[in-house]
Amino acid sequence: MSTWADIDEQDDHYLGLAGANVVATEALLMLQDNLADVVAARAMMCVHGDAGLGKTLSVNASLRALAPADTCRVQFRARPTPRDIRHVLFDALGISGTPPTRPIEFDALLKDALSERFRVLVCDEAQWLSRECFELWRHLWDDRRTDIAIVFVGGGDCYRVLRREPMLSSRVYVWQEFRRLDREQVLAVIPAYHPVWAAADPEDIAFADVHAGHGNFRAWSKITAHVVTALARLDRGRPDREILQWVFSRLGGSGG
Amino acid sequence: MAAEVRVLLDPGDDMHVSVGLLESHDPARGRVIVHPTPGASSPQALAHDLLGALGRAVNRLNAEQLAGPAAGRAVTAWMVTDQIEDLVVLRADRLSAGAWTWVLGLCRETGSRVVLVCHTRQIPAHLNAVLAGTGYQLLIGLPQALRAAGRRPRSRPDGAAGAGPDAADLPRFLHPHIRNYRSKAFAQLGPAGFARTDAVYRHGRDAARHWLSTRPGPGAAAVTCQSVQLFLTWLVHDSPSRHHTLARLRGAQAGFRLHGLMLNIPPSQRLLDVLSGPGLNAPLVTAETAGRIRAGVAHPVIAAGIAAVLVTGVQALALASTPWDALSPENDTLQLTWHPPGRQLVPAPLAASPAPATTAVFHVPAAARPLLQAARHFSRSTPGHRAAGRLFAATPFSDERIGAAAANCKVPLPAQPSLTAMWQIRVTCTRVEHFGTRFDASFADDQSFDPGPLSAA
Numbered sequence: 001m002s003t004w005a006d007i008d009e010q011d012d013h014y015l016g017l018a019g020a021n022v023v024a025t026e027a028l029l030m031l032q033d034n035l036a037d038v039v040a041a042r043a044m045m046c047v048h049g050d051a052g053l054g055k056t057l058s059v060n061a062s063l064r065a066l067a068p069a070d071t072c073r074v075q076f077r078a079r080p081t082p083r084d085i086r087h088v089l090f091d092a093l094g095i096s097g098t099p100p101t102r103p104i105e106f107d108a109l110l111k112d113a114l115s116e117r118f119r120v121l122v123c124d125e126a127q128w129l130s131r132e133c134f135e136l137w138r139h140l141w142d143d144r145r146t147d148i149a150i151v152f153v154g155g156g157d158c159y160r161v162l163r164r165e166p167m168l169s170s171r172v173y174v175w176q177e178f179r180r181l182d183r184e185q186v187l188a189v190i191p192a193y194h195p196v197w198a199a200a201d202p203e204d205i206a207f208a209d210v211h212a213g214h215g216n217f218r219a220w221s222k223i224t225a226h227v228v229t230a231l232a233r234l235d236r237g238r239p240d241r242e243i244l245q246w247v248f249s250r251l252g253g254s255g256g
Numbered sequence: 257m258a259a260e261v262r263v264l265l266d267p268g269d270d271m272h273v274s275v276g277l278l279e280s281h282d283p284a285r286g287r288v289i290v291h292p293t294p295g296a297s298s299p300q301a302l303a304h305d306l307l308g309a310l311g312r313a314v315n316r317l318n319a320e321q322l323a324g325p326a327a328g329r330a331v332t333a334w335m336v337t338d339q340i341e342d343l344v345v346l347r348a349d350r351l352s353a354g355a356w357t358w359v360l361g362l363c364r365e366t367g368s369r370v371v372l373v374c375h376t377r378q379i380p381a382h383l384n385a386v387l388a389g390t391g392y393q394l395l396i397g398l399p400q401a402l403r404a405a406g407r408r409p410r411s412r413p414d415g416a417a418g419a420g421p422d423a424a425d426l427p428r429f430l431h432p433h434i435r436n437y438r439s440k441a442f443a444q445l446g447p448a449g450f451a452r453t454d455a456v457y458r459h460g461r462d463a464a465r466h467w468l469s470t471r472p473g474p475g476a477a478a479v480t481c482q483s484v485q486l487f488l489t490w491l492v493h494d495s496p497s498r499h500h501t502l503a504r505l506r507g508a509q510a511g512f513r514l515h516g517l518m519l520n521i522p523p524s525q526r527l528l529d530v531l532s533g534p535g536l537n538a539p540l541v542t543a544e545t546a547g548r549i550r551a552g553v554a555h556p557v558i559a560a561g562i563a564a565v566l567v568t569g570v571q572a573l574a575l576a577s578t579p580w581d582a583l584s585p586e587n588d589t590l591q592l593t594w595h596p597p598g599r600q601l602v603p604a605p606l607a608a609s610p611a612p613a614t615t616a617v618f619h620v621p622a623a624a625r626p627l628l629q630a631a632r633h634f635s636r637s638t639p640g641h642r643a644a645g646r647l648f649a650a651t652p653f654s655d656e657r658i659g660a661a662a663a664n665c666k667v668p669l670p671a672q673p674s675l676t677a678m679w680q681i682r683v684t685c686t687r688v689e690h691f692g693t694r695f696d697a698s699f700a701d702d703q704s705f706d707p708g709p710l711s712a713a
Contacts, residue, residue: 082294100315102304102314102317102318102323103293103294103295103296103301104293104296104301104304104305104308104314104317105314105315107293107294108308108315109315132294132295135294135295135347135350136294136295138294139291139293139294142271142274142275142278142291143278143291144278144279144281165269166267166268166269166375167269167375170268170269170270170271171271
C-alpha cells in the first residue's frame, strides 16, 4: 500500500528516472479534463489500459495539480479483502487510534472521516479487487454523508472487471482507456520526455520504438535509463544506432 | 399481524435507485433506509446496521452488550418508540435468508412496512422462499418505491420548553417569609432586581394556582405529598438557576396559600447552597440532550439510565435497584422510594423493622419519555423478564458503565451519590384555612404590593 503523501513527484516516473518530464500526451490532456469533471461531480472514474502506458503517472500528475490537498491514493499488490481496504483507508486518511474490529464500526469511522471534507480516493491496481471490495467502495460512495470522488486505475482486465459489476457500471461517470502511443505520437512526445532525446535523430527514435519502446512509456523509461548510462560511459552527446544496439542487448530486444 | 412487504427489483443496480432511496431517509418522519455493511449478511449484522440507520451509536456494541441477539431486541424497541413506519433495506439480495426472516418478523412486531431492494433481475431463490405466505408486492422503479412509503408528517414532543426569556441569573435573595416576600424583595433588591425576581415568583404563583384549580376537590386525596412533589419538580425542572428555582418555589408557596394550603419548602440558604435535585443541580433533559443520548447510545436501557440520572440528578448506582412500578405507565413520573440508613447499632427487637420509607417524586420531561419507553419495550422482550423486576435489570448498571456511555454522548452527568439530599423530600403541604389575622393581612398587602412603574428595570 502507498499513500499520496509517500510519493514525490519524481517517483511518479518509472525507476524514478532523473530528468524525465511529464509530457502532455493526448491521453494526459484528456485525463486532466475528465478528472476535473469527476472532481466537480464527486463522481467515480475508471482509468484503464495495459501496464506501462502512463495511467498512474498521469493520474498522479493531474491530481497533484487539480486537488493536491484532497487526494488520497491507495494501491494493492495482491488480491485484497474488504478488511485490507478498510485498514489501508484508515492509514491513508490519517485516522488516529486503533482500527475497530467490527466492520460496521469501521465503516462508520471511515464515513465520519470521509464526510469531514472532500477527498479524491485513487485506487490503483483496481483489477485486483473482488466484488466484495467494489461493494465497499460503492458503499462509501453511496453514503449521503461522505464527500468523495473515486478514481479506479487498473491495467490488464480492469475494464472487464469493473464493467461486469452493474453497481459500478451504473456509477462510473467517465471511463478512459490509455492506449499505446502510435509512431507519430512517439516522435512528438519522446524528445520532450527526457533531455537525452531532445537532439536525437527522429529515425533513431522510431528505430528504438520499433525494437523496444512499442509506444509504451514504461519501456521508453527503461530505454532512456540505459541510454543515459551509455552516453555517460562513452562520453557522447546524443544516442545513435550503436548506443541503441547496446541498450537493446541489455533489454533482450532485437537489434535487427 | 402480517407485515406489509414489498420487493423492489433494480436489475441494473442503478445509482439513482440507491441514492434516491437513501435521500428519502428521514427517521424523524418514520422512514428509515438501511444500507447494509458490505460483506455482512447475518441477522445480527443487519440489526447492527439498523441501529446505525436509526441514528444510534454503533461504536460501543461490545461495551453495551449488544454484540449478540440483544441487538435485534434493541432495534425493535427503538423502531416502536421512534414510530418507524417504513423500512427500506438496500442490497437485500446480498443478505442471508435468516436476515430476511428476521426483518420480516421485526416488521410484523413493529407494524412497519418494509421494502426489500434486490439489485438483481429476480429475487434470489433462497430468499424468495422466505417470502412464502407474505403476499408481497413486487415494485419496479424508484418512483413506485418512494410512493409506496406513504410518508406522513409527524411531530415529535419538543421536550422541555427551556429556560424561558429570563435566563440571566437572579440576585441572591434569602427572605424566608411569603407574607411580605415581594415588598422585602423590592426593598432589598431595588427596582431592577425586584422586577426580575418578581416575574419568576409570579410565574410560580400562577402555575400553582392553575394546578390547584385543576385538582379534583378539596379532599385529602386532592393534594397528596406525592402530587405536590410532582407539581413542584415539574415547576422547576427547566429552571435556569438555583435562584430561579427558589423564586419559583416561593411563588408556588404564595399560590398554595391563596388556596388555603401551607406549603413548606427547605430554607433558602440550603436550597441555594446545599441541597440537590431538579432545578438545583439535575441537568435539564431537553430534546437536544435526548438527541445526543440517542446518537451516542444503542442500548435502550443504557439510554434510559442516562436520562434517569439526568432527571434525578443522582449517580447511576443510586438508581440501579429502581423497580418498574417506580415509573408511571406514561413515563412522565418517576417515584423513588427508599429506606434511609438508620442508626448503626440497632436493638435486636427493632432489627427487622426498617426505618420509614422516604419517597422522592420526579417530573420526567417529555424529551426523556421516549427513552424510558424504549427501555420498557426492550426489557419486556428480555428472556425471563419479570413485571415486578428492576427497571434497569436488562443491563449491568453501574456508575462506570453509565458514565462511559454518557461520555460517548458528550453528556455530563451529575455527581450526587444518593437521593438523601433531594430537596423535594423535605416539602410538606397541609391544609390551613386560617394562618392568623396578622399573617393574612400582611400576605394580602404583599400580594397587592405595587412599587409603581419600574423604569429602572
